[in-house]
Ligand SMILES: Nc1ncnc2c1ncn2[C@@H]1O[C@H](COP(=O)(O)OP(=O)(O)O)[C@@H](O)[C@H]1O
């Protein structure tokens with residue numbers, strides 16, 4: 001996982017390659033590039049971000065409800081968020097977690113080695129047996145639980161930010177610095193809720209059983225502290241649980257997935273409080 005420093009000549013080649021890719025796709029913030037040696041890589045560049053009225057509203061609501069989960073995680077200084085991402089990748093790699101290898105980085109770009117296809121594609125690929133896909137999903141779930149067991153978190157573990165190839169599962173997209181506003185336990189609870197939501201978002205129409213199996217596999221391996229805190233969080237929102245029964249037909253896939261995942265979290269037993 002450790003990346004060797006590149007020779008100066010290679011770095012110059014890469015800087016040229018990066019400049020060309022940026023000029024070709026000025027509107028993209030993550031773009032695929034081909035390295036001189038033929039390998040595939042992904043270039044991340046900052047996009048200007050600004051705090052808009054929704055972010056102010058989120059901040060205001062978070063204060064009003066005393067709920068830090070509502071605080072916006074938008075990084076106003078986009079360059080800083082890429083530096084933060086590189087820092088988090090290095091930290092997780094040091095701890096032995098599967099993250100993309102950093103090939104090189106500049107003042108405002110980050111070049112990562114390709115680590116596979118998004119789990120959203122792989123887990124729905126009918127050319128692989130369902131059993132194979134369930135096993136892959138279970139390894140993603142236990143990887144997230146393992147991060148939590150080690151006191152770490154992902155930040156936004158949606159299935160599209162998990163990459164799969166034949167050999168392994170890799171986590172990507174660490175731009176959001178959720179640890180800036182939340183305690184480690186809150187970050188892990190947020191991870192659990194986002195992961196549950198993503199499972200139902202991806203599978204609730206086509207294969208809801210996959211969503212249940214994915215969440216159950218996470219739950220079996222997650223630390224008791226995170227399970228208890230997640231259960232508390234879900235129970236604190238139980239007044240909202242039947243909203244979709246009345247408003248379901250007006251809600252989109254994202255909102256429906258929130259309710260489906262909350263309902264399933266609700267049925268999972270918390271662990272024994274110690
Ligand atoms: N190292 C990588 N290997 C393979 N695919 C990647 C890699 N990095 C990014 N991608 C692809 O690009 C998408 C966007 O990258 P991501 O890091 O999530 O940035 P963002 O969502 O902020 O644009 C990912 O969902 C994935 O499909």
Ligand SMILES: [Mg+2]
Pocket residue numbers: 160161173
């Ligand atoms: Mg992403």
